[in-house]
Amino acid sequence: MNIGQASAASGVSAKMLRYYEEIGLLPKAARTGAGYRVYSAKDVNTLRFIRRARDLGLSIERIKLLVGLWQDRERSSADVKRVAIEHVAELDAKILELTAMRETLQELADACHGDHRPDCPILHDLEGGSSSPEHRFTVTKDVHRRKGAAAGLPAECHAG
């Protein structure tokens, strides 16, 4: 099986296959005499595992852990669960942050006439205009503050 076939069989792009190998998420693939990478059905299984984990938003680092546990028959399910729980916590933090932004922006948009006139509460708010800050829309202000930015959410954060 060459890289294209492994890619098609796993749903992971050939580009990513090479990348995962490079960063050590996958062991170095065997090569044909001509230098082509060779994959087995077992490799494809691992790739599918990785792809599903990516679909759940897990970072490459966490996936490394999970793949390690997966291939370790001595693992304890507690270890696996911990990794999952950590990721859920990060997802929660991210969701909270985005939701706070969304709420604020939605309220501002709701307050905007959206007509031909230049008057606009959205701009007014961004201007920091209202002299008493406590009257600005804030909605769990701290959550979306720069420092509050949660730990890394991976791939899905990048526009395709």
Next chain:
Amino acid sequence: MNIGQASAASGVSAKMLRYYEEIGLLPKAARTGAGYRVYSAKDVNTLRFIRRARDLGLSIERIKLLVGLWQDRERSSADVKRVAIEHVAELDAKILELTAMRETLQELADACHGDHRPDCPILHDLEGGSSSPEHRFTVTKDVHRRKGAAAGLPAECHAG
């Protein structure tokens, strides 16, 4: 006002000030004889505007638009509102996506004993193990599929 003072007054790091200038979000700052950038109170206003917009998760591109509208007395509030609404839609898409991931992962974690035994439904699911795929936890499956990845959410997606 030099770059450090403008940074302190606006909450935007000096590094970002230079970057914003480089990418054209800010006009090129005037310089002293020695090459130091010089900022006015008006510049600081713009910087605060930008910072607040970033706090709401708006991309640099959208902020460019908003700053343009902000400084245009002929603007229509409808234009501003449209930009805001677009961003809300992207936030919604992202939130949906993350929520779907979260739900799936939470269910898997709930189903995991989390003890010393190796048996683990999380790994089992990632394996794609269950022969009948419709029994796998999915929860709005399409939403978190790669193709479903929403349009770009900016900065906050990056781990500090």
Next chain:
DNA sequence: CCTTGACCTTCCCACTATGGGAATCCCCAT
């Protein structure tokens, strides 16, 4: 046998925003 096209290889670049750090220079106070 040779061409053609599909595939593989490596290497570099781009993206989003942001931070870190080095080398060098400037300004002000002692």
Next chain:
DNA sequence: ATGGGGATTCCCATAGTGGGAAGGTCAAGG
């Protein structure tokens, strides 16, 4: 004059992913 703090530019790194160029390979058909 000297020292410290700040400014300048330039390069690098991040997390994943895609795009593309330049060149080698393989298989099928003429």
